[in-house]
Amino acid sequence: MNYLYFLYIEFLSRHNIPKLFGDITFYIIPFCVIAAALIIAVLILVLAERKLLGFFTQRKGPNRVGFWGVLQTLADAFKLLCKENITPKGVDRFLFNLAPVIIFIPVMTALGIIPYSAEFTFVNTQTNVILYLILAAFPVFSIFLAGWASNNKYSLLGAMRSISQVLSYELPITFVVLSIVVLASSMNLTGITLAQFSKWGIFGWFIFPCILGFIIMFISVLAELNRCPFDLPEAESELVCGYNTEYSGMRFALFYLGEYAMMFANSMFISVLFLGGYLPPFGKYLFSSSFLIYFEQAFWLFLKAGFIIFIMIWIRATLPRLAAFDLLKFSWAVLLPLSIINLFIAVLIKMGGLV
Amino acid sequence: MTITTFKLNLGPQHPSTHGVLRLVLELEGEKILSCEPDIGYLHRGMEKMAERISYIQYLPTVDRIDYLAGCFYSELLCRIVENALGVELPDKVRAIRVMLLELNRIASHLLWVGAFLMDLGAVSPFFYAFREREMILRYFEKLTGQRMMYNYFVFGGVRKDIDYLGDVEEIISILPEKIDDYEKIITENPIFLRRTKGKGMLDIDTALNYAVTGVNLRASGMDYDTRRSDYLYRGFDFGVVILDEGDAWARYKARIMEMRESVNIIHQALEYLKISPALEQKLINPVNLKLPAGDYYAEIEAPRGLASCFVRSTGEDKPYRLKWRTGSYYSVNLLRKILVGEYLNDAIAIAGSLDIILPEVDK
Numbered sequence: 115m116n117y118l119y120f121l122y123i124e125f126l127s128r129h130n131i132p133k134l135f136g137d138i139t140f141y142i143i144p145f146c147v148i149a150a151a152l153i154i155a156v157l158i159l160v161l162a163e164r165k166l167l168g169f170f171t172q173r174k175g176p177n178r179v180g181f182w183g184v185l186q187t188l189a190d191a192f193k194l195l196c197k198e199n200i201t202p203k204g205v206d207r208f209l210f211n212l213a214p215v216i217i218f219i220p221v222m223t224a225l226g227i228i229p230y231s232a233e234f235t236f237v238n239t240q241t242n243v244i245l246y247l248i249l250a251a252f253p254v255f256s257i258f259l260a261g262w263a264s265n266n267k268y269s270l271l272g273a274m275r276s277i278s279q280v281l282s283y284e285l286p287i288t289f290v291v292l293s294i295v296v297l298a299s300s301m302n303l304t305g306i307t308l309a310q311f312s313k314w315g316i317f318g319w320f321i322f323p324c325i326l327g328f329i330i331m332f333i334s335v336l337a338e339l340n341r342c343p344f345d346l347p348e349a350e351s352e353l354v355c356g357y358n359t360e361y362s363g364m365r366f367a368l369f370y371l372g373e374y375a376m377m378f379a380n381s382m383f384i385s386v387l388f389l390g391g392y393l394p395p396f397g398k399y400l401f402s403s404s405f406l407i408y409f410e411q412a413f414w415l416f417l418k419a420g421f422i423i424f425i426m427i428w429i430r431a432t433l434p435r436l437a438a439f440d441l442l443k444f445s446w447a448v449l450l451p452l453s454i455i456n457l458f459i460a461v462l463i464k465m466g467g468l469v
Numbered sequence: 470m471t472i473t474t475f476k477l478n479l480g481p482q483h484p485s486t487h488g489v490l491r492l493v494l495e496l497e498g499e500k501i502l503s504c505e506p507d508i509g510y511l512h513r514g515m516e517k518m519a520e521r522i523s524y525i526q527y528l529p530t531v532d533r534i535d536y537l538a539g540c541f542y543s544e545l546l547c548r549i550v551e552n553a554l555g556v557e558l559p560d561k562v563r564a565i566r567v568m569l570l571e572l573n574r575i576a577s578h579l580l581w582v583g584a585f586l587m588d589l590g591a592v593s594p595f596f597y598a599f600r601e602r603e604m605i606l607r608y609f610e611k612l613t614g615q616r617m618m619y620n621y622f623v624f625g626g627v628r629k630d631i632d633y634l635g636d637v638e639e640i641i642s643i644l645p646e647k648i649d650d651y652e653k654i655i656t657e658n659p660i661f662l663r664r665t666k667g668k669g670m671l672d673i674d675t676a677l678n679y680a681v682t683g684v685n686l687r688a689s690g691m692d693y694d695t696r697r698s699d700y701l702y703r704g705f706d707f708g709v710v711i712l713d714e715g716d717a718w719a720r721y722k723a724r725i726m727e728m729r730e731s732v733n734i735i736h737q738a739l740e741y742l743k744i745s746p747a748l749e750q751k752l753i754n755p756v757n758l759k760l761p762a763g764d765y766y767a768e769i770e771a772p773r774g775l776a777s778c779f780v781r782s783t784g785e786d787k788p789y790r791l792k793w794r795t796g797s798y799y800s801v802n803l804l805r806k807i808l809v810g811e812y813l814n815d816a817i818a819i820a821g822s823l824d825i826i827l828p829e830v831d832k
Contacts, residue, residue, distance in 0.1 A: 171596035267477050271499065271813070342590060343660055352817050354484060434660050435590025438499065438814055 117233050144236035148225045156374045160187045163427050170431035194370075197363035202265065205360070209263035213256045214365040217372035220252035224379045229304045231392050231411030241301040243291055246383060247284075250338065253376055254280040257347065260369070261357040272356025275438060276340060276347035282445040283337040283344075289453035290327040290334070293460035294320055294387045307391030315397035321388040323463045327456040328388045330449050332422070335380045337445070339373070342430035346438055377423065385418035474502060477813075481510050487584060488827030492804065494816075501816055504808040506801050511831040519791035524550060524624070525755035527787075532618040534793060535829040537580055540566075540573040541771040542793075543622045544701075545778040548767040550624045553760040553782070554753060561745050562626045563701050568637065568738035569609075569621065570701075570769075571731040575644065576605040577772040578724045578731075581824045582651060585721065588821035589664055594655060601647050608636045624758070626750035637739055641732050648728055656722065665718035669807055669819030672715055679806065680799045683774030685823055688723040689715035696770045707734050717822035724824075759786050773797045773824050797829040 119140060126136045161176065161184065168175025176183035201210065226236040227246050239245065254276055261273020295301055297320055298309035312318025321328050337344040348356030358369045385391060392411035394400070401410050436444070479492040489510035495502040515534055519527050524546070531546050532539030544566060551558065558566075583598035606616045611633050613619040621628050655661055671681070671689050686693055690713040696702045697709065710726040712719040760782040768777035774796020783789045800823040807823075808816045 167592065171593045172600060173596060267475065274498075342592075345590065346814065352814050431593050432654070433591060434586060434658065434664060435814070436660055437664055438812060440660075440663050 144226060145222060148222060148236065152222070152225060152375050152378075153371075155378050156371050157187045157191070159374045159378060159423065160190075160370075162423070163430075166424070166427045167431055170428065191367060194367040195364055199363040199365055200360075202360050204265040206263040206265070209259045210360075211365070213260035213263060214361065214368035214372075216259065217253050217256035217369060218375075220249040221372050221375045221379060224249040224383075225375065227303060228379065228382045228386065228415075229307055229391060230415055231408040232304075233408050234412065235304055238302070238304065242303055243295060243301045243306070246303070247288060247291060250287075250376070250380060250383070251280055251284050253372060256372070257357045260361065264357070264360040266360050268353045268355075268359050269357050272347040272353045272359070275353075276357060278442060279340070279344065279346065280338055282442050283334040283449070286330050286445065286449040286453040287334045287338070289450070289457050290324075290331045291387065293324060293327050293453075293457040296457070296460045296464050297323060299464075303386050303391070307386055307393060310390040311393055313397045315393075316390070316395045318397075319388060319390040319393075324388065324456060324460060326452060326459070328384075330453050330456060331384055331387065332425075334445075334449060335384060336426065336429070337441070339377050339380060339426075341377070341426055343433040343436050344441060345435060346441060377426065378419065381419040381422035381426070382415060384422055385415055389418045391415055391418075473497075481507075487821075487825055490801065490825065490827050490830070492808075492820075494808075494813075496813065499813040501808050501811050501813065504805055504816075506804050508801060508827070508830050511827050513828075513832065515832040516791050516793060519788050521787065523755075523786050524758050524760075524788075528623070528755075529618070529620045532620055533828065534795065534832055535771065535773070535776075535797075535826060536617050537826060538573050538577040538772045539618055539620075540570050540622065541769055541776055542778075543620065544570060545767050545769055545776060545793075547622045547624050548769070549765045549778055549780050550753060550758070550760065552767060553763070553765050553780075556625050556751070556753060558626065558701075559748075559750055561742070561748055562750050563703075564738045564741045564745070565627050565631045565748075566622060567701050567705065568631075568735050568742065569619075571734045571738070572605050572608070572637070572640070574772045575728050575731050575735075576602050578728050579605075581724060581772075582655075582721075585818075585821045585824075586655065586661075588817050589661065591655075591661075594651060597647070597651065597654075601644060604636075604640050604643070608633060608640060611636065624753040624755055626752050627748070630748040631742055634739060634743060637735065641735050641739070644732050645729065648725060652725060656725070662718065664815070664818050665716065665721060665822065666714075667716050667718075668815050669717045669720075669811070669822055670715055671803070671807060675803075675806060676715075679803045681774065681796075681803055682799070683770065683772070683796045684710075684723045684727060685720055685774065685796075685800060685803075688712045688719040694770055695768055695775060699769065701769075702734075705734055705737050707737075717819055720822045720824075757786055759784060760788070768794075771796055773826060773829060774799065793832055795829040795832070797823075797825045797827070800825050801830050 122140055123133060123136045127133070165175040165183070176186035179185040179189045201207065223237065224246055227242045229235040257276045258273045261269040294306060298306040300306055300309060310318050310320055340347045348358065358366055361369060392415045394414050399407050399410055401407050474495055474497045477494045477496050479494055481489040481491040491507040491510065493505040493507060515530070518530065528543060528546055531542040534542045579598045579602040583595035586594040609619060610616050613621040671685065673689050673691050676686050676689050676691065682693065687710060690711060692709065692711050694709040707730050710723045710730060712723050760780070762782055762784040765780045765782065766777065768775055775794065776796060777794040779792040780788045781790045803823065804820055807819060811819060
């Protein structure tokens with residue numbers, strides 16, 4: 115960020131604006147950028163998901179609004195904006211209104227942590243892996259509030275399922291992240307990215323020493339995101355819509371937006387941990403000018419995240435939903451021991467000096 | 470420690486109750502302590518209506534008893550009238566009826582496969598199953614002008630001669646491959662197995678006590694299929710699918726295997742129809758049609774269990790009393806027993822596996 119900061123201050127001083135103003139606004143601008151980028155990313159994601167699901171199930175997907183249906187999500191968002199916010203009888207009004215707002219805070223911060231390129235890392239602390247883990251688990255709090263405040267049994271059951279699910283899948287994630295931290299000797303996401311740099315490109319990525327960890331991480335993230343086959347908290351055929359049954363209009367849109375933004379953030383997190391983050395897959399950048407390289411790096415990161423999202427959508431089109439008890443058993447009896455084994459493997463590799 | 474239970478209304482507006490079934494569940498956490506089905510949201514007075522209108526006026530409405538397998542119910546009413554007046558059906562009419570009934574059965578089972586997997590949370594099989602069902606419905610539309618309420622069987626025969634046999638040929642040549650495809654995606658899927666194997670066990674005694682029939686009974690190991698003694702199916706060679714497991718998986722598997730058997734039957738009917746001459750039938754004049762006084766009964770193996778019709782006639786042009794027996798009605802009653810002790814998300818799978826359709830229950 116130092117380079118960007120330098121550019122920004124220089125730009126301001128050229129227009130005779132005091133440096134103090136720059137110091138303050140410099141930390142606000144990134145979040146405006148993130149907020150704008152997030153909306154665009156979600157719009158694209160929702161369209162991509164619907165299109166891909168359409169292709170997987172032999173349909174066309176949205177194809178009426180705009181060319182090839184590109185404006186469909188925009189139209190949907192507009193519809194949700196115009197809809198009435200219904201507050202049912204007997205809800206805890208404060209918590210009911212708070213829940214959709216709360217889901218957004220961790221998502222925004224989590225997106226700020228991801229290193230998009232060597233310069234675009236908005237929150238760059240020494241231990242931002244830990245910070246990310248906390249923020250990634252945070253939306254469950256909002257889900258719990260929504261389920262509790264809705265005064266609806268389906269919502270409550272959905273919230274209950276969501277909490278037990280996130281609690282049990284948080285542990286394998288932590289162990290896998292720990293093994294990456296061991297391999298990279300760093301708790302900083304940029305540090306982890308750079309540790310994967312090698313002149314053979316793709317072979318330096320941590321997916322190779324940690325393939326087991328990658329699979330565990332992917333499954334656990336699916337569970338944490340309440341994605342199929344772990345979509346029990348909002349199982350449509352069982353709980354109607356789970357925790358957001360009673361929500362409508364913009365409040366529902368916020369949940370929807372938060373969910374997809376978290377999906378985007380988590381797939382970028384996986385890309386950073388295992389797929390070399392913003393590093394190119396063949397050890398060399400396509401562009402040589404320093405400014406274009408930043409965009410190329412962001413492009414690689416988005417490509418990798420897009421690949422992971424594609425697999426998530428593919429899984430959604432293929433698998434039925436797990437049973438509630440299998441879900442918990444799978445985490446505690448299968449994923450957790452495997453993630454500990456994965457940690458041992460990582461430690462052995464590190465001690466053997468292979469990475 | 471006090472155990473708190475609460476009541477949950479599953480339905481009548483719920484994505485997976487296949488219509489308007491309301492289940493009043495008593496839950497402890499997600500465990501079901503008791504289940505009370507509440508039916509009647511779709512009651513249309515089908516039986517009472519029959520007492521006020523003549524037989525031919527009643528005929529078009531009986532398709533609506535089960536909108537997924539309408540043929541079976543018009544066949545039953547036609548059969549009542551034909552039996553009462555002692556009319557023998559020509560072989561060609563029999564073959565036509567068998568072919569359409571089995572096509573209808575396949576369409577119904579296909580929809581069930583999709584809906585069941587939807588209940589389990591899998592999206593794609595629903596669309597795959599609908600794609601094949603669409604072919605069958607297109608054929609029905611071409612032949613009868615209707616996609617679901619055919620009104621094609623009339624007293625003493627069929628409304629018009631069979632046509633578009635090439636379409637049927639195409640359907641039955643494609644279907645076995647497609648069923649193989651479903652089996653590839655679904656049958657051995659580990660999650661699917663975990664969700665259905667050993668879930669919703671139904672032993673023969675319970676099934677008989679609750680008068681469950683059809684595929685649900687055959688998947689529990691009972692060899693009972695009225696098609697073998699049915700005069701329509703005389704001369705057709707087909708197997709009856711009997712599985713011993715009695716769980717949700719067996720009910721799924723039995724339906725898949727039954728579709729294959731139906732394809733087999735359609736194949737035989739088609740072979741006969743292709744070489745048979747133009748249709749010659751003696752239709753019963755429906756105008757002022759009076760059944761001789763007495764009780765009449767007819768039954769047929771519908772996709773959702775034994776369907777039967779009872780008519781008491783006093784010699785007038787409308788029945789004194791008419792009663793339908795439908796398979797789903799008894800399956801709904803079974804929920805009372807089979808869901809107790811299960812967890813909520815298994816309960817959806819189990820209720821789905823019984824193939825309940827509400828218009829048939831409420832009539």
